[in-house]
Amino acid sequence: MPTILSHVAVPLAIKLGVRKQEISLRLLIVAIVCAVLPDADVVAFALGIPYESQWGHRGFTHSIGFALFMASAAVFFATVLQSRKRVIFPVILMSTFSHPLLDAATNGGLGCALLWPLSETRYFLPWTPIKVSPIGIDAFLTGRGLAVLESELVWVWLPSIVLALTVFVFEAVLLALLLAYTERQRATKQER
Numbered sequence: 001m002p003t004i005l006s007h008v009a010v011p012l013a014i015k016l017g018v019r020k021q022e023i024s025l026r027l028l029i030v031a032i033v034c035a036v037l038p039d040a041d042v043v044a045f046a047l048g049i050p051y052e053s054q055w056g057h058r059g060f061t062h063s064i065g066f067a068l069f070m071a072s073a074a075v076f077f078a079t080v081l082q083s084r085k086r087v088i089f090p091v092i093l094m095s096t097f098s099h100p101l102l103d104a105a106t107n108g109g110l111g112c113a114l115l116w117p118l119s120e121t122r123y124f125l126p127w128t129p130i131k132v133s134p135i136g137i138d139a140f141l142t143g144r145g146l147a148v149l150e151s152e153l154v155w156v157w158l159p160s161i162v163l164a165l166t167v168f169v170f171e172a173v174l175l176a177l178l179l180a181y182t183e184r185q186r187a188t189k190q191e192r
Helices: 009-017 025-046 064-075 085-104 143-191
Strands: none
Touching (some): 009 085, 009 143, 025 064, 025 085
8 A cells, every 4th residue: 555645645636736716625634534544444453354354454445435435425514615516526536536546556465345345356456556555654664665655756646746737737728718718709799
């Protein structure tokens, strides 16, 4: 799994990529929590639940079903989140589901139950360039932990920043073209 530090890259990139007023600070905070939340399933280790169980690590919380549930539930809190429902749903869905997708791109573990509850099968993406993070702070504070951070910088943070900037620039260009077109239409009407 990527580190908790890198799971927050997706909601931050979404926030950077879209108009500022669309995603409130409250929605951003909830999106960040949702991007990290699937790893709450590590409590299964302490409860004696086997890793490979649907209730174990990378089980049901690492599925599209879980992400859909979280996005659907968040919509009911539109007023508290100070955002529109049509914004909340995709932001929470993408933030939550980004977690298992990033985990499925790692080179370790048992894969993710992406299609739960339809299937308990664990999946990896066809390409797994992200180094799997060691579990536990002691294991992380080693050379392996540094290699994981380097891997995440290249395969999570850099693409997230590039995507956010691309969306931001595309939206700015589109807005400028729309304003120019509107101004031209207004000028044409005044000439008549």
